[in-house]
Amino acid sequence: MKKLLLTPAIFVIAGLPSLAEDDGAKKERPSILTFSDKSRISGIPKSVEAEKKQIILDSPSLEGQTTLNTGKLLEMSLHGKPEEIEAEHYALATIKGHFRDSHRDTIRGRLTDLDDKTITLETWYAGKLILRRSLVHSLDIFNQSPSFYNGPDGPEGWVSAGGDIDKYWTFKNRTMISKARSGIAREVEIPDKAKISFTANWKSSPYFRLLFFSDDGSDDYPGTGYSLNVQRTYMSVYRNAPNDRNNDIISESIRNLLEAETAEFTIYLDRSKDGTNAIYIDDKEIGNWTGVDDTKFKGKWIHFVPQNTSPIKFSGISVAQWDGILPAKPEEGEEVDTEDQLEGQEIRLANGDVVIGTVKSIDEGQVSLSTSFGDVGVPIKLMRSVALSNKIDEVRMETNDVRCWFHEGGYITVKLKSLDEKTLKGYSQVWGDAEFDINAFSRIEFNIWRPELDTARYGSSSDW
Amino acid sequence: MRTSLIAGLTMASLTATRANDQVSLKNGDLFFGKVIALTGGLIELQTPHSESPLKIVNEDLIRLSFSGANAKSKATEELPKNSQKLFLRNGDSIPGEVVGLTSTHLSFQTWFTGLLEIPREQIDSVFFGVTPQRNVFRGPVGIEGWSQGNNGRWRYEDGTLTSRDKGFIGRDLQLPKNFIFSTEIGWESSPNIRIHLCTEDPEPQDDGTSNSYLLNMNSGGIQVKRVMPAGARGPKFQTLITSSQNLQNMSSKSCQIELRVDRTTKILQLYLDGEKLGQGVDPTESPEGSSLLLESLSSGSSDNNVSKIMVHEWDTTTQFLRREPRAEDELDTLSVDDGDRFSGEIISYDPTLPTKPFTVKTPLSPDPITIPLENCAVMYFTTGENTRKSTGQYTLALRTGGKLTLSGIQLGAEKLKANHPWLGKLQIDRLVMQSISKGK
Numbered sequence: 025m026k027k028l029l030l031t032p033a034i035f036v037i038a039g040l041p042s043l044a045e046d047d048g049a050k051k052e053r054p055s056i057l058t059f060s061d062k063s064r065i066s067g068i069p070k071s072v073e074a075e076k077k078q079i080i081l082d083s084p085s086l087e088g089q090t091t092l093n094t095g096k097l098l099e100m101s102l103h104g105k106p107e108e109i110e111a112e113h114y115a116l117a118t119i120k121g122h123f124r125d126s127h128r129d130t131i132r133g134r135l136t137d138l139d140d141k142t143i144t145l146e147t148w149y150a151g152k153l154i155l156r157r158s159l160v161h162s163l164d165i166f167n168q169s170p171s172f173y174n175g176p177d178g179p180e181g182w183v184s185a186g187g188d189i190d191k192y193w194t195f196k197n198r199t200m201i202s203k204a205r206s207g208i209a210r211e212v213e214i215p216d217k218a219k220i221s222f223t224a225n226w227k228s229s230p231y232f233r234l235l236f237f238s239d240d241g242s243d244d245y246p247g248t249g250y251s252l253n254v255q256r257t258y259m260s261v262y263r264n265a266p267n268d269r270n271n272d273i274i275s276e277s278i279r280n281l282l283e284a285e286t287a288e289f290t291i292y293l294d295r296s297k298d299g300t301n302a303i304y305i306d307d308k309e310i311g312n313w314t315g316v317d318d319t320k321f322k323g324k325w326i327h328f329v330p331q332n333t334s335p336i337k338f339s340g341i342s343v344a345q346w347d348g349i350l351p352a353k354p355e356e357g358e359e360v361d362t363e364d365q366l367e368g369q370e371i372r373l374a375n376g377d378v379v380i381g382t383v384k385s386i387d388e389g390q391v392s393l394s395t396s397f398g399d400v401g402v403p404i405k406l407m408r409s410v411a412l413s414n415k416i417d418e419v420r421m422e423t424n425d426v427r428c429w430f431h432e433g434g435y436i437t438v439k440l441k442s443l444d445e446k447t448l449k450g451y452s453q454v455w456g457d458a459e460f461d462i463n464a465f466s467r468i469e470f471n472i473w474r475p476e477l478d479t480a481r482y483g484s485s486s487d488w
Numbered sequence: 489m490r491t492s493l494i495a496g497l498t499m500a501s502l503t504a505t506r507a508n509d510q511v512s513l514k515n516g517d518l519f520f521g522k523v524i525a526l527t528g529g530l531i532e533l534q535t536p537h538s539e540s541p542l543k544i545v546n547e548d549l550i551r552l553s554f555s556g557a558n559a560k561s562k563a564t565e566e567l568p569k570n571s572q573k574l575f576l577r578n579g580d581s582i583p584g585e586v587v588g589l590t591s592t593h594l595s596f597q598t599w600f601t602g603l604l605e606i607p608r609e610q611i612d613s614v615f616f617g618v619t620p621q622r623n624v625f626r627g628p629v630g631i632e633g634w635s636q637g638n639n640g641r642w643r644y645e646d647g648t649l650t651s652r653d654k655g656f657i658g659r660d661l662q663l664p665k666n667f668i669f670s671t672e673i674g675w676e677s678s679p680n681i682r683i684h685l686c687t688e689d690p691e692p693q694d695d696g697t698s699n700s701y702l703l704n705m706n707s708g709g710i711q712v713k714r715v716m717p718a719g720a721r722g723p724k725f726q727t728l729i730t731s732s733q734n735l736q737n738m739s740s741k742s743c744q745i746e747l748r749v750d751r752t753t754k755i756l757q758l759y760l761d762g763e764k765l766g767q768g769v770d771p772t773e774s775p776e777g778s779s780l781l782l783e784s785l786s787s788g789s790s791d792n793n794v795s796k797i798m799v800h801e802w803d804t805t806t807q808f809l810r811r812e813p814r815a816e817d818e819l820d821t822l823s824v825d826d827g828d829r830f831s832g833e834i835i836s837y838d839p840t841l842p843t844k845p846f847t848v849k850t851p852l853s854p855d856p857i858t859i860p861l862e863n864c865a866v867m868y869f870t871t872g873e874n875t876r877k878s879t880g881q882y883t884l885a886l887r888t889g890g891k892l893t894l895s896g897i898q899l900g901a902e903k904l905k906a907n908h909p910w911l912g913k914l915q916i917d918r919l920v921m922q923s924i925s926k927g928k
Binding site for chain 2: 056
């Protein structure tokens, strides 16, 4: 398959801050380094030498520049401003997981080339990234910049129906803990195909509601939206759409929660009229529904509402793009390599059509495909996804791997080589060596493959 | 195996955190390690995060806490104890012993900063019989170690146990034979809580919470009751102390409660916010359990909370800080343990006459009165006219109780050198230091 050189499309960069403003912002909001012994040091990171496991920090709390060991560093927050870009399409590549790790990297950019070996994304933060296609789990195309949420990181952005958020909720270790029945809500852009997931911990029995597509964050009983209700061993889903009849979507027994104190909930949403939606608890499908048009929901609020005063913890909240494919059921057997079955790649279009062919070229936002019916031209912005190999493949865990979180949500894992005030240099098995503009990231997690630091990083289940 | 390894490492990490000195700054920065020096506006801290000591700018210091767990440190109970505490007019308090008194100065001996010669006008009072008792429990510091069965009505946050529903939470506090239990109780609308002491187990048993002492607090008042063992003849409860103190009207919606239990003599004393409410005698064999049970009776609409739980061993000779008020500002006052007060001029102290060391000239008697040391409770001094203003940059809290206002601090390996606004230059043994905070 021919690999093409492409003409860069026009990126409109809005609000690019001047250097002086940037410096000012850094002075106002220094980075914060958090260590496993709860030490917390603020300052401007001047450089990181990964091999030496050292960071040089200019901290207002310390005399002069200080060299710190990164051996027990959990994370470093960053407060640079990302560039705001407008493009004719936004491509999102989801990378396959690391060995025994459920985290999945996502990297976004503008699709400029695609062949049977590589996927090329043009990015503002790392230039051209050529991804090894065998290590990419999925590739999705969006008309709008996809927005994610990963948290909770703190009370910022959340509101409580009771008004005083500190009175009703506690935030610590990226977990929020209820003190009373008053709910908590935030606005999140939920994509057309979305995966909402979170972990709940409780002490006695689970009794709470999750609301999404709600139109009022200040009310625990908003006018429209979905309500997922969990009450001990029973779960129900209720849909209240504008100008539509209200539906009881799911009523199911969930007796497996009877003895549990924690569970991971995942909601797969395809908002199109023919889309399939489903709810999973601990990777087990509890129920699904289809045939409802959820594009009519305009509300963006997502709520967590305790239904009694017994404290409940919510953590690992994630709103992310979904590739539209539900997890394979065990009885579905071995994974199938679609590339072996189909001649070319399966490309799903925005109108629901599927085209199977090979990419001849990508030029000025137009993909030229060779199909069995002849050559076809498809604007990238009308594409929705490209089917990739389902071959089992994993990304290696590397010493000095760090997890870099984007401001827009999502993260990438990079084998850190060095970091200075402007640039992070690192390596990935997926794209090789690359240099990243540090302003792309909101925080960097260190020592991510050291399980003995997990309790310090995430807190323990007994930590209420 | 892997889980236990991780749990072990986690516990080791947490233990290490507790064993470290802690430096808190105004900007939220937090450092753990060993403070090796404090001088020239810098705190030098050894930490595993840096090869060389961190030099922390102390301009924005909130608090520097010493762990008391470093190699040369002793446990607090191993430190020398003093049965007297001197209060300066600037609010400072110093444990030590009176060794002399003249018309102008009081000589006060301390183990950690030597002999202090203090002008009388700078002294507010000296309390006697305040030997610090061995601390048995201080908390809560988390939900770990507490037992509440499966109902999970109690939750922990920021040093406080809170419940909005009916439910128990308990812990074996290893209560000694004789002890002083104190805690702070808070409520959202009205107090409704029971505290069971000396129970056999940290959980209610089949026969309820029998064979214990019950401290019952509600809007009607406070009672201390003996809960008889299961199967005992007669009534299940015997009221030992009762008070109709109206807690409901307390604007702070909280109070500090203290119960002293002497299981040898079977005497119990109840204090509310430092004031003695009453004393009772248990006519039965004392319960022998060592556990505490907190029982919330809230009906689900408002919180009860419990914090600052302290248990000290009680030697029962300790008077503790009795707050008998000063009689007059213009006169010295010496209160004795039976409640009598002698106002006038405390003339002298002669340590060679232990049966009558204090001499007080009072209008009640033509001759000066001598007071044995063992009967002294509180000594107040006349308010002076020319007391200088007390200014200091730091407050040093002492591990044996007490605090000092200081400036110009220089911390070395063994001693802290500093200036006290009234006492002048001091050299303080590092062993006594609990924390240093900025300002008063």
